[in-house]
Amino acid sequence: MKIMPNRLDRGFELYQQEFEEKALQVLRSGWYVLGREVEEFEKEFASYTGSKHCVGLASGLDALWLAFRILGIGKGDEVIVPANTYIASVMGVTINDATPVFVEPDEYYNMDADAIEAAITERTKAVLVVHLYGQACRMDKIMDLCQKYNLRLVEDCAQSHGAFFDGRMTGTFGDIGCFSFYPSKNLGGFGDGGAIVTEDDKIAEDMKMYRNYGSRKRYYNEVVGANSRLDELQAGLLRVRLAHMDELTEERKRLAVRYTAEIKNPKLILPQVREGADSVWHQYVIRCKDRQKLIDYLNEKEIGTIIHYPIPPHLSEAYAYLGWKAGDYPVTENYADTVLSIPMYNGMTTEEQDAVIAALNAF
DSSP: OBBBBHHHHHHHTTTTTHHHHHHHHHHHHOBBBSSSSHHHHHHHHHHTTTTTTEEESSSSSHHHHHHHHTOOOTOOEEEEEEEOEEEEEEEHHHHHOOOOEEEOOOOTTTTTTSSSSSOOTTTTEEEEEOOGGBOOOHHHHHHHHHHHTTOOEEEEEEOOOOOEETTTTTTTSSSSSEEEEOSSSTTSSSSOOOEEEEOHHHHHHHHHHHHHHEEEEETTTSSSSOOOOOOOHHHHHHHHHHHHHHHHHHHHHHHHHHHHHHOOTTTTTTTOOTTTBOOOOOOOOOOOOHHHHHHHHHHHHHHHHSOOSSGGGSSSGGGGOOOOOOSHHHHHHHHHHHHHEEEEOTOHHHHHHHHHHHHHHOO
């Protein structure tokens, strides 16, 4: 039995008839960009998150860089970001010529809220939090700091659709919450897609302008914008999956509870969930000092895994110009050397999870 780290086909098969009916409905409509499906998805996703506004975009990265663009953050400004994240989070800052200031993670893999204040300078204009692997960050402390220093707050929720902190959904704490609907996400489409949520009327209106070539009225361009529109087909298919998000999230939580209860191996460090937070388990990430041996062992048993992420942004070639070197962020680098995502997906069978647990316990 071959077990992949993720199975997108299973998520499709769960609601195959609904997806196919919606796809045909959109195709037959004759309207494929910024139409009814996008409008309805924006209303439904805003309601789901508890936000006033949602604006559909072409990708999660577009959501990030446009968020900082609209907030007026650019050259000479600093943005505090987690050192332990996918590089797209940081790209949202640097595309605008702002400077990322990295902060180490805590034991939950999210930015250490207690380390943020020491990173604030007179040039700091914003904080970017990333709810990594599906677990909400410590938002009470972070909100207090942003208010104390009058900082903007942007949330990267690319992996945390439906996750809560203290009863409030991720994406609704800051000025702007940024989401990705890449196919592997908990709320994934069948291609690229993204969105922002916000309570601010002007931010929502500006985002609609920026996503459409900087135009509110056709052929009248106020700014140099982008072509970043969530298309009708993706919006329609996302509406189908969004209607099932509660059951999909509960399934992932059940899988995670079983992993945590039944994986018993002193060589492995299992993920924890912060008090007051919850996780939607975008990934179930373990740590192992002998990671490559573990990967090879699991490969022999036809169990796939993924490393999220092997190269921290501060050590990537793309950010060599920032001058960081190995050893500058030791906690982040230790995580990069030891983390491993084991199979986690909607539609995972009991037999598949049995095999993963048995293999990990025997390692």
